[in-house]
Amino acid sequence: MIYFDNSATTQALPEVLDTYRTVSDQFWGNPSSLHNFGESAWHLLEQSRAQIAKLLGVMPSEILFTSGGTEGDNWVLKGTAMEKHAFGKHLITTAVEHPAIRNSMEQLEQLGFDITYLPVDEHGQISIDDLKAAIRPDTILVSVMAVNNEVGTIQPLTKVADVLRDYPKIHFHIDAVQGIGKGIQSMIFNGRVDFVTFSGHKFHAPRGIGFIYAKQGRKIAPLLTGGGQERNLRSGTENLPAIAAMAKALRILLDKEATSIANEQKIKHIISEHIKNFNHVTIFSEDNDQFAPHILCFAIVGVRGETIVHAFEQHDIYISTTSACSSKKHLASSTLTAMNVPENVATSAVRVSLGDQNTLEEAQRFNQVFDQLYAEFKKITD
Numbered sequence: 164m165i166y167f168d169n170s171a172t173t174q175a176l177p178e179v180l181d182t183y184r185t186v187s188d189q190f191w192g193n194p195s196s197l198h199n200f201g202e203s204a205w206h207l208l209e210q211s212r213a214q215i216a217k218l219l220g221v222m223p224s225e226i227l228f229t230s231g232g233t234e235g236d237n238w239v240l241k242g243t244a245m246e247k248h249a250f251g252k253h254l255i256t257t258a259v260e261h262p263a264i265r266n267s268m269e270q271l272e273q274l275g276f277d278i279t280y281l282p283v284d285e286h287g288q289i290s291i292d293d294l295k296a297a298i299r300p301d302t303i304l305v306s307v308m309a310v311n312n313e314v315g316t317i318q319p320l321t322k323v324a325d326v327l328r329d330y331p332k333i334h335f336h337i338d339a340v341q342g343i344g345k346g347i348q349s350m351i352f353n354g355r356v357d358f359v360t361f362s363g364h365k366f367h368a369p370r371g372i373g374f375i376y377a378k379q380g381r382k383i384a385p386l387l388t389g390g391g392q393e394r395n396l397r398s399g400t401e402n403l404p405a406i407a408a409m410a411k412a413l414r415i416l417l418d419k420e421a422t423s424i425a426n427e428q429k430i431k432h433i434i435s436e437h438i439k440n441f442n443h444v445t446i447f448s449e450d451n452d453q454f455a456p457h458i459l460c461f462a463i464v465g466v467r468g469e470t471i472v473h474a475f476e477q478h479d480i481y482i483s484t485t486s487a488c489s490s491k492k493h494l495a496s497s498t499l500t501a502m503n504v505p506e507n508v509a510t511s512a513v514r515v516s517l518g519d520q521n522t523l524e525e526a527q528r529f530n531q532v533f534d535q536l537y538a539e540f541k542k543i544t545d
Protein backbone atom coordinates (compact mmCIF):
# COMPACT_ATOMS: atom_id res chain seq x y z
CA MET A 164 0.00 0.00 0.00
CA ILE A 165 0.99 3.63 -0.40
CA TYR A 166 0.37 5.63 2.76
CA PHE A 167 0.05 9.32 1.93
CA ASP A 168 -1.88 10.34 5.07
CA ASN A 169 0.99 11.18 7.41
CA SER A 170 -0.59 14.39 8.67
CA ALA A 171 -3.45 12.32 10.12
CA THR A 172 -1.02 10.00 11.87
CA THR A 173 2.22 8.14 11.29
CA GLN A 174 3.19 4.54 11.85
CA ALA A 175 5.17 4.02 15.05
CA LEU A 176 8.72 2.94 14.12
CA PRO A 177 9.80 -0.60 15.13
CA GLU A 178 12.77 0.74 17.15
CA VAL A 179 10.43 3.18 18.92
CA LEU A 180 8.07 0.32 19.77
CA ASP A 181 11.10 -1.66 21.06
CA THR A 182 11.73 1.16 23.54
CA TYR A 183 8.05 1.22 24.49
CA ARG A 184 8.13 -2.53 25.17
CA THR A 185 11.43 -2.49 27.09
CA VAL A 186 10.29 0.34 29.33
CA SER A 187 6.91 -1.36 29.91
CA ASP A 188 8.72 -4.60 30.82
CA GLN A 189 11.54 -3.23 32.93
CA PHE A 190 10.59 0.21 34.24
CA TRP A 191 6.97 -0.21 35.12
CA GLY A 192 7.30 1.30 38.58
CA ASN A 193 5.53 4.56 39.32
CA PRO A 194 8.00 7.46 39.01
CA SER A 195 6.39 8.96 42.15
CA SER A 196 7.09 5.89 44.32
CA LEU A 197 9.78 6.25 46.97
CA HIS A 198 11.43 2.84 46.53
CA ASN A 199 14.27 2.03 44.13
CA PHE A 200 11.94 0.61 41.54
CA GLY A 201 10.01 3.87 41.38
CA GLU A 202 13.26 5.81 41.51
CA SER A 203 14.64 4.11 38.39
CA ALA A 204 11.40 4.94 36.54
CA TRP A 205 11.75 8.55 37.69
CA HIS A 206 15.35 8.68 36.40
CA LEU A 207 14.21 7.43 33.00
CA LEU A 208 11.42 10.01 32.95
CA GLU A 209 13.89 12.81 33.63
CA GLN A 210 16.37 11.40 31.11
CA SER A 211 13.67 11.45 28.43
CA ARG A 212 12.75 15.03 29.35
CA ALA A 213 16.43 16.06 29.21
CA GLN A 214 16.89 14.36 25.84
CA ILE A 215 13.88 16.16 24.32
CA ALA A 216 15.03 19.48 25.78
CA LYS A 217 18.54 19.01 24.38
CA LEU A 218 17.20 18.14 20.94
CA LEU A 219 15.19 21.37 20.92
CA GLY A 220 17.84 23.53 22.60
CA VAL A 221 15.72 24.35 25.66
CA MET A 222 15.85 23.55 29.37
CA PRO A 223 14.50 20.24 30.72
CA SER A 224 12.24 22.15 33.13
CA GLU A 225 10.59 23.76 30.09
CA ILE A 226 9.26 20.42 28.79
CA LEU A 227 5.92 19.19 30.19
CA PHE A 228 4.37 15.91 29.07
CA THR A 229 0.77 15.71 27.83
CA SER A 230 -1.45 13.18 26.09
CA GLY A 231 -0.96 14.84 22.67
CA GLY A 232 -1.65 17.89 20.57
CA THR A 233 -5.27 18.38 21.57
CA GLU A 234 -4.41 18.46 25.26
CA GLY A 235 -1.44 20.76 24.71
CA ASP A 236 -3.53 23.26 22.76
CA ASN A 237 -6.41 23.14 25.26
CA TRP A 238 -4.02 23.51 28.15
CA VAL A 239 -2.13 26.56 26.87
CA LEU A 240 -5.32 28.41 25.91
CA LYS A 241 -7.49 27.59 28.90
CA GLY A 242 -4.54 27.60 31.29
CA THR A 243 -3.64 31.13 30.13
CA ALA A 244 -7.27 32.23 30.43
CA MET A 245 -7.45 30.91 34.00
CA GLU A 246 -4.09 32.34 34.96
CA LYS A 247 -4.46 35.79 33.42
CA HIS A 248 -8.19 36.62 33.32
CA ALA A 249 -7.70 39.32 35.94
CA PHE A 250 -5.35 41.16 33.54
CA GLY A 251 -7.43 40.83 30.39
CA LYS A 252 -9.94 38.74 28.50
CA HIS A 253 -8.82 39.16 24.91
CA LEU A 254 -7.15 36.38 22.92
CA ILE A 255 -5.95 36.42 19.30
CA THR A 256 -5.68 33.47 16.96
CA THR A 257 -6.05 32.76 13.25
CA ALA A 258 -9.02 31.72 11.14
CA VAL A 259 -7.21 28.53 10.05
CA GLU A 260 -6.35 26.78 13.31
CA HIS A 261 -6.92 23.12 14.10
CA PRO A 262 -10.22 22.46 15.97
CA ALA A 263 -8.18 21.87 19.16
CA ILE A 264 -7.55 25.63 19.12
CA ARG A 265 -10.74 26.80 17.42
CA ASN A 266 -13.13 24.91 19.65
CA SER A 267 -11.19 25.83 22.80
CA MET A 268 -11.46 29.48 21.79
CA GLU A 269 -15.21 29.04 21.26
CA GLN A 270 -15.56 27.62 24.77
CA LEU A 271 -13.63 30.57 26.17
CA GLU A 272 -15.90 32.91 24.20
CA GLN A 273 -18.90 31.35 25.94
CA LEU A 274 -17.22 32.10 29.27
CA GLY A 275 -16.95 35.81 28.43
CA PHE A 276 -13.55 35.99 26.73
CA ASP A 277 -13.24 38.02 23.55
CA ILE A 278 -11.52 36.30 20.62
CA THR A 279 -10.08 37.84 17.45
CA TYR A 280 -9.65 35.46 14.51
CA LEU A 281 -7.06 36.88 12.11
CA PRO A 282 -8.13 36.43 8.47
CA VAL A 283 -5.80 34.84 5.92
CA ASP A 284 -4.91 35.59 2.30
CA GLU A 285 -5.36 33.26 -0.68
CA HIS A 286 -2.33 31.23 0.48
CA GLY A 287 -3.68 30.79 4.00
CA GLN A 288 -1.24 33.27 5.58
CA ILE A 289 -2.11 35.90 8.17
CA SER A 290 -1.01 39.52 7.74
CA ILE A 291 1.30 41.10 10.27
CA ASP A 292 -0.56 44.40 9.94
CA ASP A 293 -3.79 42.64 10.95
CA LEU A 294 -1.99 41.21 13.96
CA LYS A 295 -0.65 44.62 14.99
CA ALA A 296 -4.12 46.14 14.62
CA ALA A 297 -5.72 43.39 16.71
CA ILE A 298 -3.50 43.75 19.79
CA ARG A 299 -5.25 45.55 22.68
CA PRO A 300 -4.21 46.52 26.19
CA ASP A 301 -6.25 43.58 27.51
CA THR A 302 -4.76 40.95 25.12
CA ILE A 303 -3.39 38.03 27.10
CA LEU A 304 -2.50 35.51 24.38
CA VAL A 305 -1.64 35.20 20.70
CA SER A 306 -1.84 31.67 19.29
CA VAL A 307 -0.60 30.98 15.75
CA MET A 308 -0.03 27.56 14.21
CA ALA A 309 3.34 26.78 12.62
CA VAL A 310 2.10 24.69 9.69
CA ASN A 311 -1.52 24.43 8.64
CA ASN A 312 -2.68 20.82 8.76
CA GLU A 313 -4.98 21.08 5.74
CA VAL A 314 -2.99 23.09 3.20
CA GLY A 315 0.54 23.19 4.65
CA THR A 316 0.91 26.98 4.82
CA ILE A 317 3.76 28.11 7.07
CA GLN A 318 2.79 31.15 9.12
CA PRO A 319 5.23 34.10 9.43
CA LEU A 320 6.24 33.13 12.97
CA THR A 321 9.45 35.16 13.05
CA LYS A 322 7.52 38.32 12.17
CA VAL A 323 4.85 37.52 14.78
CA ALA A 324 7.68 37.15 17.31
CA ASP A 325 9.12 40.53 16.27
CA VAL A 326 5.76 42.22 16.85
CA LEU A 327 5.26 40.52 20.20
CA ARG A 328 8.67 41.63 21.48
CA ASP A 329 6.98 44.98 22.10
CA TYR A 330 4.33 43.24 24.23
CA PRO A 331 6.32 41.10 26.67
CA LYS A 332 3.31 40.27 28.84
CA ILE A 333 1.27 38.61 26.11
CA HIS A 334 1.61 34.82 26.00
CA PHE A 335 2.79 33.71 22.55
CA HIS A 336 1.73 30.16 21.69
CA ILE A 337 2.60 28.13 18.60
CA ASP A 338 0.82 24.90 17.66
CA ALA A 339 3.77 23.09 16.07
CA VAL A 340 2.07 19.70 15.72
CA GLN A 341 2.57 19.74 11.92
CA GLY A 342 5.76 21.81 12.03
CA ILE A 343 8.26 19.63 13.86
CA GLY A 344 10.97 18.08 11.67
CA LYS A 345 10.04 20.29 8.72
CA GLY A 346 13.06 22.60 8.75
CA ILE A 347 11.44 25.52 10.59
CA GLN A 348 12.72 24.93 14.11
CA SER A 349 14.39 28.36 14.25
CA MET A 350 11.06 30.00 13.31
CA ILE A 351 9.33 28.12 16.13
CA PHE A 352 12.03 28.70 18.77
CA ASN A 353 12.36 32.30 17.72
CA GLY A 354 13.46 33.74 21.07
CA ARG A 355 10.03 35.20 21.85
CA VAL A 356 7.75 32.18 21.91
CA ASP A 357 6.36 31.20 25.33
CA PHE A 358 4.48 27.95 24.65
CA VAL A 359 4.69 25.35 21.89
CA THR A 360 2.49 22.27 21.39
CA PHE A 361 3.85 18.96 20.03
CA SER A 362 2.24 15.58 19.42
CA GLY A 363 4.14 12.26 19.30
CA HIS A 364 1.99 10.34 16.85
CA LYS A 365 2.79 12.81 14.08
CA PHE A 366 6.46 11.78 14.19
CA HIS A 367 6.35 7.98 14.54
CA ALA A 368 5.85 7.78 18.31
CA PRO A 369 2.82 5.98 19.79
CA ARG A 370 -0.62 7.64 20.14
CA GLY A 371 -1.68 9.47 23.24
CA ILE A 372 1.59 11.16 24.07
CA GLY A 373 2.90 14.66 23.47
CA PHE A 374 4.49 17.57 25.24
CA ILE A 375 4.47 21.31 25.48
CA TYR A 376 7.37 23.68 25.74
CA ALA A 377 6.62 26.26 28.42
CA LYS A 378 9.19 29.04 28.75
CA GLN A 379 10.80 29.41 32.16
CA GLY A 380 8.87 31.96 34.21
CA ARG A 381 5.70 31.85 32.08
CA LYS A 382 2.71 30.60 34.01
CA ILE A 383 -0.41 28.71 32.98
CA ALA A 384 -2.91 27.16 35.34
CA PRO A 385 -3.08 23.36 35.34
CA LEU A 386 -6.08 21.76 33.64
CA LEU A 387 -5.55 18.40 35.31
CA THR A 388 -5.23 18.63 39.06
CA GLY A 389 -4.57 15.68 41.32
CA GLY A 390 -1.37 13.99 42.50
CA GLY A 391 0.85 16.90 41.48
CA GLN A 392 2.98 15.29 38.75
CA GLU A 393 4.86 17.51 36.27
CA ARG A 394 5.68 20.03 39.02
CA ASN A 395 2.03 20.33 40.00
CA LEU A 396 1.13 21.47 36.51
CA ARG A 397 -0.26 18.28 34.97
CA SER A 398 -1.40 15.58 37.33
CA GLY A 399 -1.75 11.94 36.38
CA THR A 400 0.68 9.02 36.51
CA GLU A 401 3.19 9.59 33.74
CA ASN A 402 2.96 7.43 30.58
CA LEU A 403 6.61 6.49 30.85
CA PRO A 404 6.84 3.86 28.05
CA ALA A 405 5.28 6.34 25.59
CA ILE A 406 7.42 9.22 26.88
CA ALA A 407 10.68 7.28 26.44
CA ALA A 408 9.51 6.07 23.03
CA MET A 409 8.64 9.64 22.00
CA ALA A 410 12.08 10.91 23.04
CA LYS A 411 13.62 8.27 20.76
CA ALA A 412 11.24 9.10 17.89
CA LEU A 413 12.14 12.78 18.18
CA ARG A 414 15.86 12.01 18.03
CA ILE A 415 15.38 9.86 14.92
CA LEU A 416 13.17 12.54 13.32
CA LEU A 417 15.69 15.32 13.85
CA ASP A 418 18.70 13.16 12.96
CA LYS A 419 17.36 12.63 9.45
CA GLU A 420 15.42 15.88 9.11
CA ALA A 421 17.37 17.27 6.13
CA THR A 422 17.16 14.09 4.05
CA SER A 423 13.48 13.57 4.91
CA ILE A 424 12.59 17.11 3.85
CA ALA A 425 14.50 16.74 0.58
CA ASN A 426 12.68 13.47 -0.10
CA GLU A 427 9.26 14.94 0.71
CA GLN A 428 9.96 18.00 -1.46
CA LYS A 429 10.86 15.78 -4.41
CA ILE A 430 7.71 13.70 -4.05
CA LYS A 431 5.54 16.80 -3.69
CA HIS A 432 7.23 18.28 -6.77
CA ILE A 433 6.76 15.15 -8.89
CA ILE A 434 3.05 15.00 -8.06
CA SER A 435 2.39 18.77 -8.32
CA GLU A 436 4.15 19.06 -11.66
CA HIS A 437 2.07 16.21 -13.00
CA ILE A 438 -1.41 17.08 -11.76
CA LYS A 439 -1.17 20.82 -12.45
CA ASN A 440 -1.61 20.12 -16.16
CA PHE A 441 -5.15 18.84 -15.76
CA ASN A 442 -8.02 21.26 -16.45
CA HIS A 443 -10.13 20.53 -13.42
CA VAL A 444 -7.23 20.51 -10.94
CA THR A 445 -6.63 23.39 -8.54
CA ILE A 446 -3.54 23.15 -6.32
CA PHE A 447 -3.61 25.02 -3.00
CA SER A 448 -0.22 24.03 -1.56
CA GLU A 449 2.42 25.74 -3.63
CA ASP A 450 5.79 24.22 -4.33
CA ASN A 451 7.84 26.85 -2.48
CA ASP A 452 9.18 27.58 1.01
CA GLN A 453 6.00 29.28 2.21
CA PHE A 454 4.50 25.79 2.36
CA ALA A 455 5.60 22.74 4.31
CA PRO A 456 7.31 20.03 2.27
CA HIS A 457 4.96 17.24 3.33
CA ILE A 458 1.47 18.56 2.51
CA LEU A 459 -0.11 18.80 -0.93
CA CYS A 460 -3.74 19.89 -1.00
CA PHE A 461 -5.54 19.98 -4.34
CA ALA A 462 -9.04 19.74 -5.76
CA ILE A 463 -10.43 17.98 -8.79
CA VAL A 464 -13.23 20.47 -9.18
CA GLY A 465 -16.59 18.81 -9.69
CA VAL A 466 -15.69 15.57 -7.86
CA ARG A 467 -16.29 15.37 -4.12
CA GLY A 468 -13.23 14.88 -1.92
CA GLU A 469 -14.67 11.66 -0.44
CA THR A 470 -15.11 10.22 -3.94
CA ILE A 471 -11.47 10.95 -4.76
CA VAL A 472 -10.25 9.42 -1.48
CA HIS A 473 -12.24 6.22 -2.03
CA ALA A 474 -11.18 5.97 -5.66
CA PHE A 475 -7.49 6.06 -4.65
CA GLU A 476 -8.23 3.59 -1.89
CA GLN A 477 -9.33 1.08 -4.54
CA HIS A 478 -5.71 1.21 -5.72
CA ASP A 479 -4.32 0.81 -2.20
CA ILE A 480 -3.31 4.47 -2.02
CA TYR A 481 -4.33 6.23 1.19
CA ILE A 482 -4.93 9.97 1.09
CA SER A 483 -7.56 12.01 2.91
CA THR A 484 -10.04 14.78 2.54
CA THR A 485 -8.39 17.86 3.93
CA SER A 486 -8.15 16.77 7.56
CA ALA A 487 -8.83 13.60 9.48
CA CYS A 488 -11.11 15.55 11.84
CA SER A 489 -13.38 16.97 9.16
CA SER A 490 -13.36 13.94 6.85
CA LYS A 491 -16.23 12.02 8.42
CA LYS A 492 -18.34 15.13 8.88
CA HIS A 493 -18.41 15.87 5.13
CA LEU A 494 -17.65 19.53 5.82
CA ALA A 495 -15.76 21.80 3.46
CA SER A 496 -12.26 22.48 4.78
CA SER A 497 -12.31 25.36 7.23
CA THR A 498 -8.91 26.50 5.99
CA LEU A 499 -10.00 26.63 2.35
CA THR A 500 -13.18 28.44 3.38
CA ALA A 501 -11.08 31.02 5.25
CA MET A 502 -8.94 31.35 2.10
CA ASN A 503 -12.13 32.35 0.26
CA VAL A 504 -12.13 29.23 -1.89
CA PRO A 505 -15.68 28.73 -3.26
CA GLU A 506 -17.59 25.92 -1.57
CA ASN A 507 -17.87 23.75 -4.69
CA VAL A 508 -14.07 23.82 -5.01
CA ALA A 509 -13.41 23.33 -1.28
CA THR A 510 -15.64 20.24 -1.13
CA SER A 511 -13.57 18.76 -3.99
CA ALA A 512 -10.29 19.09 -2.08
CA VAL A 513 -8.08 16.27 -0.90
CA ARG A 514 -4.77 16.16 0.98
CA VAL A 515 -1.71 14.08 0.19
CA SER A 516 0.55 14.14 3.25
CA LEU A 517 4.01 12.67 3.06
CA GLY A 518 6.49 11.10 5.43
CA ASP A 519 10.13 10.10 5.27
CA GLN A 520 9.19 6.50 4.44
CA ASN A 521 7.53 7.50 1.15
CA THR A 522 9.49 7.00 -2.07
CA LEU A 523 9.80 8.53 -5.52
CA GLU A 524 8.44 5.30 -6.97
CA GLU A 525 5.29 5.83 -4.91
CA ALA A 526 4.96 9.31 -6.44
CA GLN A 527 5.20 7.82 -9.93
CA ARG A 528 2.62 5.21 -9.06
CA PHE A 529 0.33 7.91 -7.63
CA ASN A 530 0.58 9.83 -10.91
CA GLN A 531 -0.27 6.75 -12.99
CA VAL A 532 -3.34 6.07 -10.85
CA PHE A 533 -4.24 9.76 -10.99
CA ASP A 534 -4.32 9.63 -14.82
CA GLN A 535 -6.57 6.62 -14.77
CA LEU A 536 -8.96 8.10 -12.21
CA TYR A 537 -9.02 11.50 -13.86
CA ALA A 538 -10.17 9.92 -17.11
CA GLU A 539 -13.02 8.26 -15.21
CA PHE A 540 -13.91 11.46 -13.28
CA LYS A 541 -13.88 13.45 -16.51
CA LYS A 542 -16.96 11.52 -17.58
CA ILE A 543 -18.69 13.00 -14.51
CA THR A 544 -17.30 16.54 -14.70
CA ASP A 545 -17.66 17.16 -18.45
Ligand SMILES: Cc1ncc(COP(=O)(O)O)c(C=O)c1O
Nearest residue numbers: 231232233261263312340341362
Ligand atom coordinates in the same frame (compact mmCIF):
# COMPACT_ATOMS: atom_id res chain seq x y z
C1 LIG B 1 -2.14 21.42 13.76
C2 LIG B 1 -2.67 20.38 14.70
N1 LIG B 1 -2.89 20.70 15.99
C3 LIG B 1 -3.35 19.81 16.87
C4 LIG B 1 -3.64 18.51 16.50
C5 LIG B 1 -4.17 17.54 17.52
O1 LIG B 1 -3.17 16.61 17.87
P1 LIG B 1 -3.54 15.20 18.54
O2 LIG B 1 -4.07 14.33 17.44
O3 LIG B 1 -2.23 14.70 19.06
O4 LIG B 1 -4.50 15.46 19.62
C6 LIG B 1 -3.43 18.13 15.16
C7 LIG B 1 -3.77 16.77 14.71
O5 LIG B 1 -4.02 16.54 13.56
C8 LIG B 1 -2.92 19.09 14.25
O6 LIG B 1 -2.71 18.78 12.96
